[in-house]
Amino acid sequence: MKRRVVVTGMGCVSPFGVGVETLWENLKAGNSGVRYLTLDKEKHLVHIGGQVPEFDSSKYVDSKDARRMDKFILCSVVAASLAIEDSGLDLQKEDLTRIGVIAGSAAGGLETIQKNHETMQVRGYHKCSPFMVPMMITNMAAGKISIKYGLKGPSKSVVTACATGAHSIGDAYRAIQYNDADIMIAGGAEAGICDLGIGAFTSAKTLSKHNDEPKKASRPYDKDRDGFIMSEGAGILVLEEREHALKRGAKIYAELTGYGQSSDAYDMVAPDPNGNGAILAMELALKDAGLKPDDIDYINAHGTSTHVGDIAESRAIEKVFGDKNENKKLSVSSTKSMTGHMLGGAGSVEAIIAIKAMLEGIVPPTINLDNQDPEVANLDYTPYNAKKKEMNAVVSNSFGFGGCNAVLVFKK
Numbered sequence: 001m002k003r004r005v006v007v008t009g010m011g012c013v014s015p016f017g018v019g020v021e022t023l024w025e026n027l028k029a030g031n032s033g034v035r036y037l038t039l040d041k042e043k044h045l046v047h048i049g050g051q052v053p054e055f056d057s058s059k060y061v062d063s064k065d066a067r068r069m070d071k072f073i074l075c076s077v078v079a080a081s082l083a084i085e086d087s088g089l090d091l092q093k094e095d096l097t098r099i100g101v102i103a104g105s106a107a108g109g110l111e112t113i114q115k116n117h118e119t120m121q122v123r124g125y126h127k128c129s130p131f132m133v134p135m136m137i138t139n140m141a142a143g144k145i146s147i148k149y150g151l152k153g154p155s156k157s158v159v160t161a162c163a164t165g166a167h168s169i170g171d172a173y174r175a176i177q178y179n180d181a182d183i184m185i186a187g188g189a190e191a192g193i194c195d196l197g198i199g200a201f202t203s204a205k206t207l208s209k210h211n212d213e214p215k216k217a218s219r220p221y222d223k224d225r226d227g228f229i230m231s232e233g234a235g236i237l238v239l240e241e242r243e244h245a246l247k248r249g250a251k252i253y254a255e256l257t258g259y260g261q262s263s264d265a266y267d268m269v270a271p272d273p274n275g276n277g278a279i280l281a282m283e284l285a286l287k288d289a290g291l292k293p294d295d296i297d298y299i300n301a302h303g304t305s306t307h308v309g310d311i312a313e314s315r316a317i318e319k320v321f322g323d324k325n326e327n328k329k330l331s332v333s334s335t336k337s338m339t340g341h342m343l344g345g346a347g348s349v350e351a352i353i354a355i356k357a358m359l360e361g362i363v364p365p366t367i368n369l370d371n372q373d374p375e376v377a378n379l380d381y382t383p384y385n386a387k388k389k390e391m392n393a394v395v396s397n398s399f400g401f402g403g404c405n406a407v408l409v410f411k412k
Contacts, residue, residue, distance in 0.1 A: 002177040007253040007410070008245050009089070009238030010352050011082025013075040013189075015050035015231055015339055019082060023339075023349070024356045027364040028386050032215035032338050034229050037193060044198055046207045048214040050231025050340030051193050068131045069144065070109030071191035075234035075345075076141035077148060080185050084149065087238040088250055089183070091149060098182040100153030101142040102172045103189065103236065104164040106344035106400070109136030111194040141189055145236075153181040159344075161400030162302070164188040165235055166347030166408055170259035172239050182241045187348030189234030201230055204269070206306065216368050218341075220303035220334035221310050221381050223373040228304040231340030235348030254355045254410040257393075258289025264403025270308050271399060275316025278397070281405035282320045285395065289409040293321045296330060296409075297391035298363055300354040302399045303334025304341050311375050313397065318377035325378065331363045331389060333382040338367055347398035347406060355410055358391040 014023045015033030026033065037049050057066055057074055060081040066074055080103070084091075091099075112135040116128040134140050139157035146155045154175055158167045165188025172186035201207050208227040210217035219225040245252055262284065264277035271277070286293065299321075302313050321327050335353050342349055357363055369383040396408045 004242035008240045008250045009083040009087025011079040012235045014233040034214045047211045052232040070112045070135045072189045076189040079234040079236040080145045083236040097152045099151045100181045101185045102168045103142040104158035105138045108138040110192045110197045112136045114196040160404040163398040163400035163404040163406040164344035166398035166406035184239045187236035188344040190343040190345045191232045219368040220305045225305045229340035231342045233342040233345045258285040258409030260285030260407040262405045271312040275312045278316035281407040285407035298394045300396045302397045314377035323378040324380045333366045351396045354394045354396040358394045
């Protein structure tokens with residue numbers, strides 16, 4: 001029999017700052033974390049994003065060590081520290097060979113690559129930082145977390161673009177289910193707001209250029225949307241085998257009961273327009289959870305604010321769960337309307353948001369939905385304002401470039 005897995009700790013860093021409550025209070029209020037970037041505007045067509053504000057990491061990371069971390073690693077370690085602290089784990093009493101880490105990033109240390117390349121161009125290719133490689137590689141988030149806490153269980157990095165955070169949580173769930181570990185620290189992070197990152201995504205024609213009104217630029221499902229908002233952040237969960245958590249008297253936020261993954265096998269960037277990959281991932285997650293579509297109260301949608309992405313996912317949700325006339329119970333929202341798109345960190349931060357929504361009985365809104373695109377499905381997207389709602393089971397969707405799909409189901 002597969003072992004049951006629960007969530008006992010949560011931590012995050014977001015465009016709103018450090019901590020889950022900081023994020024959640026802003027989302028409930030419908031606030032936007034999108035602002036003008038600190039980059040040189042003369043260099044870019046896009047001037048807005050969800051940049052993580054400066055914060056003091058010294059409580060969690062030695063200042064010398066912090067200077068040897070790319071920002072995505074630093075955000076990961078801080079989020080993991082918050083999650084472990086939140087879980088109440090006494091690691092001195094635990095078998096550290098039974099605790100692992102799966103933490104990933106879509107792009108890794110883009111700013112580190114950019115800065116060191118600039119140095120190489122001026123001083124020569126042998127003059128980059130000796131720490132460049134460990135600062136840029138995506139698995140170093142997991143590595144630094146495991147080193148900080150002496151965790152000797154499975155340690156690896158998932159890299160599946162915007163589905164990274166969700167896949168990390170799902171794979172950690174499987175590790176506990178199949179007895180590879182009793183506790184897993186899992187999630188994703190991104191910190192790609194730099195000249196290289198913004199320039200590359202601008203050239204790919206994926207970013208909004210709604211520079212005059214940053215807080216209104218992320219517009220999932222709205223007919224006037226013009227692309228997603230590049231954002232930064234990290235979300236980390238502590239997952240634990242249920243009996244282990246109960247034995248130590250841990251507080252339990254939720255049970256992770258379903259994980260579905262699939263591939264569109266369609267295009268490098270565009271999703272399958274019929275949503276077939278998303279449909280399969282949602283159906284597999286429900287099957288894994290032993291739930292029917294009508295059992296789900298809320299979906300935190302991938303909802304990036306791109307034309308093709310919003311339509312494909314909406315159609316997939318409607319196919320699996322029915323429209324708002326058929327399934328009056330289901331609420332949907334895209335919190336990327338407020339956070340922007342954290343890429344590799346999106347899936348794990350949004351898993352935290354889905355859990356908070358369920359626990360507090362509050363559906364966070366989709367802001368900036370002024371004129372719903374008639375091409376998206378007929379769903380309740382929770383426009384403008386949060387609403388109270390009793391919830392017992394929720395879904396978090398994450399879909400990435402290359403057609404990577406991951407869906408998580410949480411229950412009370």
